[in-house]
Every structure is written in C-alpha cells, then in structure tokens.
Amino acid sequence: MPTVPKLQKQTFGARIADELRRSIFAGEIAPGSALIETALASQFGVSRGPLREAIRQLIDEGLLVQIPFTGTHVVELSEQAVREIYSLRTTLETFAFRLAWDRRDAEFANELKARQAALVEAIDLGDELECIRRELHLHSLVYETANHQILLEVWNGLKGKLQLYWASHHMAHGRHGPRRDSHDSFLDAALGDDLPAMEIEIETHMRLGSETTERFLKDRNQTA
C-alpha cells in the first residue's frame, strides 16, 4: 500500500462526479431538483453503476441528499445551514491562519497576490461564477499552507457547499456587489505581522458573507 499515490487511470465514477459537481456549481441543476439515475447515465454515456458511485460521492460532499428507494436531490439552502457554514468557517479559518502564520514565506506572499489578482480580474470581467471559484481558491491557500491534511479535507467539504450556495445566489440575484475593498484588506492583513488583526479580519469577512447570503435566502423564501 504505497503512501505516495501513483498517477493512475481515473475511474468513470470519479470523472462523472467531477462533471456533475461542475453542473451543480454552474447552476445547470438547480437546488431541490431531482437526479434520475437512468437519465443521467445515458446522458453521460455510462451505466448506472459508475453513476451511482458519482452520486454517492457528491452525497458525502454534502451536495446531494438521498432517500432510499425514493430519489436523490440537490440540497436546498436553509438560513440555518448558511449560518452554520459561516460560523464553522470562521473557526476553521482562524485555526488555519494560526497554523500557517509561521510558515508564510516569499512563495506564500507571491501566490497569495497572484490569486488575489486573479480574483480581481474575474470581478472586473463580471464573470460571477469564476469569481466564486477564485475567491475560494484564494482562501484555500491558507489551508494549504497550514500543512494539516484533515483540516484541508474538512475545508474542501465546506468549500463545496459554499460554492453551491453562492452559485444559486448568483442565479437568482446576479452580481454580489463590490467586493474588492473587502479582499484588499484581507490581503494586507494576511501579509502583515499582526495575527490578532488577521483574526478580526476573518470574523468581519465571514460576517459579511453570512449576512449577504442570509439576506438572499430571506428574499427568496418570501417571494416563493
């Protein structure tokens, strides 16, 4: 059992899981809608076996929910869930920063600036879906630097849900509004020398995200 994973042929299930995930993030499959196995199987040109594995994977990522013998659906947003995600994310990202703090080097700074620049580019281009991806990619650097495998796994789980929420947010509302300032201060703090200031920055950042998303949900439920 090699600890270094060999580069090997990808399985159908894994490939389809990626495709499905992309579809969900892109809003092509709306939250709440059902996934029927036979249809998707033929659509992807594959049998139901691998497709079921892909579904199982997305279930465990928290993107789908399944009731035995009944059906599989894309998860639907709840205000409670959003609050939970952001509060947990505040905790985890603070933890991640503490771990990453002494591991920051020139490469970290460069990469952080690069991802920030990529985010700004997407904001200016107005590609909202790409914004979401790049914002999460920016924050991911902290988790990667923390050198904590399990933390990274948990973050990836949260990241998926966040991407889903923001994507459906975008589908219903369009632009989020200006976010450049918010990320500028985030970058400054992350490159600075004041850890407590960084922690405050995180909390502010999260509160902003949480409130924006909750407001969206409230509107959505009223009109529905």
Added chain:
Amino acid sequence: MPTVPKLQKQTFGARIADELRRSIFAGEIAPGSALIETALASQFGVSRGPLREAIRQLIDEGLLVQIPFTGTHVVELSEQAVREIYSLRTTLETFAFRLAWDRRDAEFANELKARQAALVEAIDLGDELECIRRELHLHSLVYETANHQILLEVWNGLKGKLQLYWASHHMAHGRHGPRRDSHDSFLDAALGDDLPAMEIEIETHMRLGSETTERFLKDRNQTA
C-alpha cells in the same frame, strides 16, 4: 423532499457499512489489511454492488483508503495524522462548548452525568473497546447540544478515526491506564460556570490523548 427523514427500509449497503465499521473498530480487520470485494460479498451473503457502496461510505468516513484498480485497505496510523486529529478536535470542541454553553440545562447535566457514569462503569469492568465508545459518546453530548448540524457531521467523521486509532492502540497495548481522574475534572468543568476554565480543560484533555497515542505509535514503529 421532506426535511424530516422518514423511517424507511435500510439499504443493504448501509447495513453492511455498519457491520464493516464495527468489525474495523473491534480490530477484527487490522489497519493496513486489504479488503477484497468478492470475499466480503460472499461473506455477507450479498452481491458486490451493495458491498462496494458500503466500502465507498467507509472511504468517505476516512476509515478506508482506495487505489483505483488496485485495492482497498484499512487506513494506517501515522503520528502526523494523530497530531492533526487532536489539534483539530481541540479547535472544534472548544467551538462546540462555546455554542453549547448557554444551552446547558438540567437535562444536559443529567445526561452528561449518565454518560460519565456509563464510562466509569466500562472502565471498572475493564472492557476497553466499550470504554472507547462511551468516552466518545460522552464528548458527543457537547456537539449535540451545540445545535450545529454541520459541526456534528465533522465531529462524527473525526470520531470514527479516533475510534479506529484507539481500537488499534488497544489491540497492541491493552489498557490505556487510569483515566477516571481526567474525566472527573472534565465533568466538573462542563457543569461549572467558567468557560475559559473549560477551554483549558479541553486543551489539557486533548494534549493527554494526543501524547498517549503518539507514544504508542512511536513504540509501534520502532518494534516494526
């Protein structure tokens, strides 16, 4: 798509996942050993389809690791992983306590004492495997009280890995040594009124667990 899950017929895959998990926790399948699908399928009297789903589930719980076209194995312990688990657990349990703190009531206190008593009973009986289960069950109450669904899910993931580590620890070394005192102070702090003291209690508790498990791993790797 009902939010309240109906009580429905359990699927084969889920039932087998439970059985397999129990087998792993009981040390009947040692860390590092391979799981061959055909053998397990016939052993459980079921086809390979459901069995593969069970395996997939345990993979996502972090109990198994799979390499495509090659095989599935029970995860092996590493010192790094243990450190990670305990450091993350410290973070999460502190967070959980903060959330649960104002929700503690008479019922909480009673349940906590009950689970503590159950743990002590298992300690006195010398049933190490049951000790592990009941210790984790005791701590779980905090996460349940926190009223945070996603946190609970993450904790359940960690809990599984902890159970695996402690179980294999037990298989190699027998008793952990005395742990009653440690849990008495934990109970006192949890029922008290001093949250900072509780947070210190958590860190101490975790450091103890981490050091014990790391020491075990070091011994193990030297003899191996």
Added chain:
DNA sequence: ATAAATTCGATTATCAACAATATAGCTTTT
C-alpha cells in the same frame, strides 16, 4: 363528498456476467 384501499407507472436497489487493470513471477536479454 370524503376517506380508505388499490392499481399502475416510474425509479431505485440488487444481481450475475463481462471487460479492464495491476501485480507478481517467470523468461529472456545484456
């Protein structure tokens, strides 16, 4: 008219056979 029972269609869960892949052992070559 309403509520219980029933049938029907759609969908999922499971199975057994088949194809693809990787590992170990052997053969050949240098």
Added chain:
DNA sequence: AAAAGCTATATTGTTGATAATCGAATTTAT
C-alpha cells in the same frame, strides 16, 4: 547476476437485466 520484457492470475471496474419499492392517480366503500 541484474534489468527489461512478457505472461498468468487475481482483483477491481463496468454493464445490462431483474427485483423491490415508492408515490400518485384511480377506484371503491361509507
């Protein structure tokens, strides 16, 4: 003798078909 290539075999990945289950429309009884 060591390294590269080949072959056999065990194991996983995939498929198409069959069985089991659920939900809703329909019927029936009160």
